[in-house]
Amino acid sequence: AFAWLLRGQVRVPDVKTIRDWAMIIGLILLVPITVLFFGLELPQIGSAPTPYMPYEASAPIILLLACLPWMLAAGFVGGISAVGIGLLSGLLLALFYTHHIITVLEMGVLAMGFSACIQQSYRTAIFQWLRHPLVAAIAMGGLFVFLHTFGIFIMTKGSAEVRLDYALTYGWAGILTRMIELLVAGGLVEILYLMKVKRWFRVRNMIPSPSEYSIQKRYYYTIVALVLVIAIVMVIGQWVAAGKAAEKMVSD
Numbered sequence: 001a002f003a004w005l006l007r008g009q010v011r012v013p014d015v016k017t018i019r020d021w022a023m024i025i026g027l028i029l030l031v032p033i034t035v036l037f038f039g040l041e042l043p044q045i046g047s048a049p050t051p052y053m054p055y056e057a058s059a060p061i062i063l064l065l066a067c068l069p070w071m072l073a074a075g076f077v078g079g080i081s082a083v084g085i086g087l088l089s090g091l092l093l094a095l096f097y098t099h100h101i102i103t104v105l106e107m108g109v110l111a112m113g114f115s116a117c118i119q120q121s122y123r124t125a126i127f128q129w130l131r132h133p134l135v136a137a138i139a140m141g142g143l144f145v146f147l148h149t150f151g152i153f154i155m156t157k158g159s160a161e162v163r164l165d166y167a168l169t170y171g172w173a174g175i176l177t178r179m180i181e182l183l184v185a186g187g188l189v190e191i192l193y194l195m196k197v198k199r200w201f202r203v204r205n206m207i208p209s210p211s212e213y214s215i216q217k218r219y220y221y222t223i224v225a226l227v228l229v230i231a232i233v234m235v236i237g238q239w240v241a242a243g244k245a246a247e248k249m250v251s252d
Contacts, residue, residue, distance in 0.1 A: 023076055023199075027069045027085055034065035035092040042177070060173040061097060067185035070111040071133060075189065075200045079115035086111025098174070102151035109147060110140045110182075123206035131203065133193050137186025141179040148175050
Protein backbone atom coordinates (compact mmCIF):
# COMPACT_ATOMS: atom_id res chain seq x y z
CA ALA A 1 0.00 0.00 0.00
CA PHE A 2 2.87 2.37 0.85
CA ALA A 3 4.60 1.72 -2.48
CA TRP A 4 1.32 2.15 -4.36
CA LEU A 5 0.61 5.51 -2.71
CA LEU A 6 4.02 6.85 -3.63
CA ARG A 7 4.29 5.24 -7.06
CA GLY A 8 5.87 7.48 -9.65
CA GLN A 9 7.02 9.97 -7.03
CA VAL A 10 10.73 8.99 -7.09
CA ARG A 11 12.51 11.04 -9.72
CA VAL A 12 15.21 9.62 -11.95
CA PRO A 13 18.67 10.96 -11.03
CA ASP A 14 19.54 14.00 -13.12
CA VAL A 15 23.21 13.24 -13.78
CA LYS A 16 24.27 15.57 -16.57
CA THR A 17 27.39 17.37 -15.40
CA ILE A 18 30.72 16.51 -13.88
CA ARG A 19 29.47 18.09 -10.67
CA ASP A 20 26.63 15.56 -10.49
CA TRP A 21 29.01 12.65 -11.00
CA ALA A 22 31.37 14.09 -8.39
CA MET A 23 28.47 14.19 -5.92
CA ILE A 24 27.67 10.52 -6.51
CA ILE A 25 31.32 9.44 -6.29
CA GLY A 26 31.80 11.47 -3.13
CA LEU A 27 28.77 9.86 -1.47
CA ILE A 28 29.97 6.39 -2.49
CA LEU A 29 33.36 7.10 -0.93
CA LEU A 30 31.58 8.37 2.17
CA VAL A 31 29.85 5.01 2.71
CA PRO A 32 32.83 3.02 4.12
CA ILE A 33 33.79 5.97 6.35
CA THR A 34 30.33 6.21 7.89
CA VAL A 35 29.93 2.42 8.24
CA LEU A 36 33.38 1.53 9.58
CA PHE A 37 33.86 4.52 11.86
CA PHE A 38 31.84 6.69 14.27
CA GLY A 39 30.50 3.62 16.08
CA LEU A 40 29.19 3.46 19.63
CA GLU A 41 29.01 0.03 21.29
CA LEU A 42 26.07 -0.62 23.58
CA PRO A 43 25.90 -3.03 26.53
CA GLN A 44 24.88 -6.55 25.53
CA ILE A 45 21.41 -6.42 27.08
CA GLY A 46 18.44 -8.44 25.87
CA SER A 47 20.39 -10.35 23.22
CA ALA A 48 20.90 -14.07 22.79
CA PRO A 49 22.61 -16.41 20.33
CA THR A 50 20.64 -17.18 17.19
CA PRO A 51 18.90 -20.57 17.57
CA TYR A 52 20.87 -23.50 16.09
CA MET A 53 23.82 -21.22 15.19
CA PRO A 54 27.32 -21.98 16.59
CA TYR A 55 28.34 -18.42 17.53
CA GLU A 56 27.47 -16.07 20.35
CA ALA A 57 25.50 -12.88 19.99
CA SER A 58 27.59 -9.73 19.65
CA ALA A 59 26.95 -6.46 21.43
CA PRO A 60 24.90 -3.98 19.35
CA ILE A 61 26.85 -1.11 17.80
CA ILE A 62 25.32 2.22 16.82
CA LEU A 63 26.94 3.58 13.66
CA LEU A 64 25.88 7.18 14.06
CA LEU A 65 26.33 8.22 10.41
CA ALA A 66 25.59 4.94 8.61
CA CYS A 67 22.36 6.26 7.05
CA LEU A 68 23.73 9.65 6.08
CA PRO A 69 25.11 8.91 2.56
CA TRP A 70 21.88 7.51 1.10
CA MET A 71 19.80 10.23 2.73
CA LEU A 72 22.00 12.87 1.11
CA ALA A 73 21.78 11.02 -2.20
CA ALA A 74 17.98 11.00 -1.99
CA GLY A 75 17.83 14.78 -1.68
CA PHE A 76 20.75 15.87 -3.83
CA VAL A 77 20.82 13.28 -6.63
CA GLY A 78 17.75 11.05 -6.86
CA GLY A 79 15.98 7.93 -5.72
CA ILE A 80 17.87 5.39 -7.84
CA SER A 81 21.24 6.63 -6.62
CA ALA A 82 19.96 6.61 -3.03
CA VAL A 83 18.88 2.97 -3.34
CA GLY A 84 22.24 2.00 -4.86
CA ILE A 85 24.16 3.71 -2.07
CA GLY A 86 21.78 2.20 0.49
CA LEU A 87 22.49 -1.28 -0.87
CA LEU A 88 26.22 -0.59 -0.64
CA SER A 89 25.84 0.52 2.97
CA GLY A 90 23.82 -2.60 3.72
CA LEU A 91 26.47 -4.78 2.12
CA LEU A 92 29.21 -3.35 4.35
CA LEU A 93 26.97 -3.66 7.40
CA ALA A 94 26.30 -7.30 6.55
CA LEU A 95 30.00 -8.06 6.00
CA PHE A 96 31.36 -6.40 9.13
CA TYR A 97 28.51 -6.44 11.66
CA THR A 98 25.27 -8.36 11.14
CA HIS A 99 26.53 -11.20 8.89
CA HIS A 100 23.03 -11.46 7.37
CA ILE A 101 22.31 -10.83 3.69
CA ILE A 102 18.88 -9.50 4.67
CA THR A 103 20.63 -6.35 5.96
CA VAL A 104 21.43 -5.38 2.36
CA LEU A 105 17.76 -5.52 1.41
CA GLU A 106 16.72 -3.66 4.57
CA MET A 107 18.95 -0.69 3.79
CA GLY A 108 17.87 -0.67 0.15
CA VAL A 109 14.18 -0.61 1.11
CA LEU A 110 14.79 2.14 3.69
CA ALA A 111 16.60 4.25 1.08
CA MET A 112 13.78 3.71 -1.41
CA GLY A 113 11.12 4.61 1.15
CA PHE A 114 13.00 7.69 2.33
CA SER A 115 13.45 8.89 -1.26
CA ALA A 116 9.77 8.40 -1.98
CA CYS A 117 8.79 10.35 1.15
CA ILE A 118 10.90 13.43 0.50
CA GLN A 119 10.29 13.52 -3.27
CA GLN A 120 6.53 12.90 -3.43
CA SER A 121 4.47 15.91 -4.47
CA TYR A 122 1.15 15.32 -2.72
CA ARG A 123 -0.35 18.40 -1.09
CA THR A 124 -2.13 16.78 1.89
CA ALA A 125 -0.69 17.89 5.24
CA ILE A 126 0.67 14.48 6.22
CA PHE A 127 2.56 14.21 2.92
CA GLN A 128 3.92 17.73 3.33
CA TRP A 129 5.32 16.69 6.70
CA LEU A 130 6.81 13.56 5.13
CA ARG A 131 8.90 15.78 2.84
CA HIS A 132 10.88 16.80 5.94
CA PRO A 133 13.89 14.46 6.22
CA LEU A 134 13.52 14.02 9.98
CA VAL A 135 9.85 13.05 9.70
CA ALA A 136 10.67 10.71 6.81
CA ALA A 137 13.44 9.14 8.93
CA ILE A 138 10.96 8.54 11.77
CA ALA A 139 8.56 6.92 9.30
CA MET A 140 11.38 4.68 8.07
CA GLY A 141 12.06 3.72 11.69
CA GLY A 142 8.51 2.41 11.91
CA LEU A 143 8.95 0.55 8.63
CA PHE A 144 12.21 -0.97 9.86
CA VAL A 145 10.44 -2.62 12.81
CA PHE A 146 8.54 -4.80 10.34
CA LEU A 147 11.50 -5.29 8.00
CA HIS A 148 13.86 -6.36 10.77
CA THR A 149 11.37 -8.63 12.51
CA PHE A 150 10.48 -10.33 9.24
CA GLY A 151 14.17 -10.60 8.31
CA ILE A 152 15.07 -12.31 11.58
CA PHE A 153 12.11 -14.66 11.19
CA ILE A 154 13.29 -15.66 7.71
CA MET A 155 16.99 -16.02 8.56
CA THR A 156 16.61 -17.89 11.86
CA LYS A 157 16.57 -21.69 11.84
CA GLY A 158 14.09 -23.81 13.72
CA SER A 159 10.32 -24.11 13.88
CA ALA A 160 8.04 -21.19 13.12
CA GLU A 161 7.29 -20.76 16.83
CA VAL A 162 10.99 -20.60 17.74
CA ARG A 163 11.78 -18.15 14.95
CA LEU A 164 8.86 -15.86 15.79
CA ASP A 165 9.68 -15.89 19.50
CA TYR A 166 13.33 -15.07 18.81
CA ALA A 167 12.41 -12.26 16.38
CA LEU A 168 9.98 -10.64 18.82
CA THR A 169 12.13 -11.15 21.92
CA TYR A 170 15.68 -10.45 20.79
CA GLY A 171 15.27 -8.33 17.67
CA TRP A 172 14.79 -5.08 19.57
CA ALA A 173 18.51 -4.41 20.00
CA GLY A 174 18.97 -4.22 16.23
CA ILE A 175 15.80 -2.16 15.86
CA LEU A 176 16.94 0.33 18.52
CA THR A 177 20.38 0.82 16.95
CA ARG A 178 18.97 1.37 13.46
CA MET A 179 16.32 3.79 14.74
CA ILE A 180 18.99 5.88 16.46
CA GLU A 181 21.04 5.89 13.25
CA LEU A 182 18.00 7.02 11.27
CA LEU A 183 17.23 9.81 13.75
CA VAL A 184 20.82 11.09 13.81
CA ALA A 185 21.15 11.15 10.01
CA GLY A 186 17.63 12.49 9.58
CA GLY A 187 18.32 15.30 12.04
CA LEU A 188 21.51 16.31 10.21
CA VAL A 189 19.79 16.26 6.83
CA GLU A 190 16.82 18.17 8.27
CA ILE A 191 19.22 21.04 9.07
CA LEU A 192 20.22 21.17 5.40
CA TYR A 193 16.57 21.10 4.41
CA LEU A 194 15.67 24.00 6.72
CA MET A 195 18.69 25.96 5.48
CA LYS A 196 17.16 25.65 1.99
CA VAL A 197 20.33 24.38 0.37
CA LYS A 198 20.09 25.07 -3.35
CA ARG A 199 20.76 21.56 -4.68
CA TRP A 200 18.23 19.88 -2.39
CA PHE A 201 15.13 18.56 -4.14
CA ARG A 202 12.12 20.87 -3.85
CA VAL A 203 8.57 20.22 -5.03
CA ARG A 204 7.42 22.86 -7.50
CA ASN A 205 3.87 21.75 -8.34
CA MET A 206 1.91 19.82 -5.75
CA ILE A 207 -0.88 17.45 -6.75
CA PRO A 208 -3.91 16.06 -4.85
CA SER A 209 -3.26 12.90 -2.86
CA PRO A 210 -5.26 9.75 -3.68
CA SER A 211 -7.51 10.30 -0.64
CA GLU A 212 -8.60 13.66 -2.04
CA TYR A 213 -10.06 12.17 -5.20
CA SER A 214 -12.87 10.28 -3.49
CA ILE A 215 -14.38 9.76 -0.05
CA GLN A 216 -14.39 6.02 -0.72
CA LYS A 217 -10.59 5.90 -0.97
CA ARG A 218 -10.23 8.02 2.15
CA TYR A 219 -12.37 5.58 4.15
CA TYR A 220 -10.53 2.64 2.61
CA TYR A 221 -7.11 3.92 3.73
CA THR A 222 -8.45 4.71 7.20
CA ILE A 223 -10.00 1.26 7.63
CA VAL A 224 -6.85 -0.49 6.39
CA ALA A 225 -4.71 1.50 8.83
CA LEU A 226 -7.04 0.69 11.75
CA VAL A 227 -7.12 -3.01 10.88
CA LEU A 228 -3.31 -3.11 10.75
CA VAL A 229 -3.00 -1.37 14.12
CA ILE A 230 -5.55 -3.69 15.74
CA ALA A 231 -3.85 -6.76 14.26
CA ILE A 232 -0.44 -5.64 15.52
CA VAL A 233 -1.79 -4.94 19.01
CA MET A 234 -3.48 -8.36 19.12
CA VAL A 235 -0.33 -10.18 18.00
CA ILE A 236 1.83 -8.38 20.55
CA GLY A 237 -0.76 -9.02 23.28
CA GLN A 238 -0.92 -12.73 22.49
CA TRP A 239 2.87 -12.96 22.42
CA VAL A 240 3.24 -11.18 25.78
CA ALA A 241 0.57 -13.37 27.37
CA ALA A 242 2.20 -16.54 26.03
CA GLY A 243 5.60 -15.40 27.29
CA LYS A 244 4.30 -14.72 30.79
CA ALA A 245 2.52 -18.07 30.86
CA ALA A 246 5.73 -19.84 29.85
CA GLU A 247 7.74 -18.02 32.52
CA LYS A 248 5.16 -18.97 35.16
CA MET A 249 5.29 -22.63 34.13
CA VAL A 250 9.10 -22.62 34.34
CA SER A 251 9.12 -20.93 37.77
CA ASP A 252 6.53 -23.39 39.11
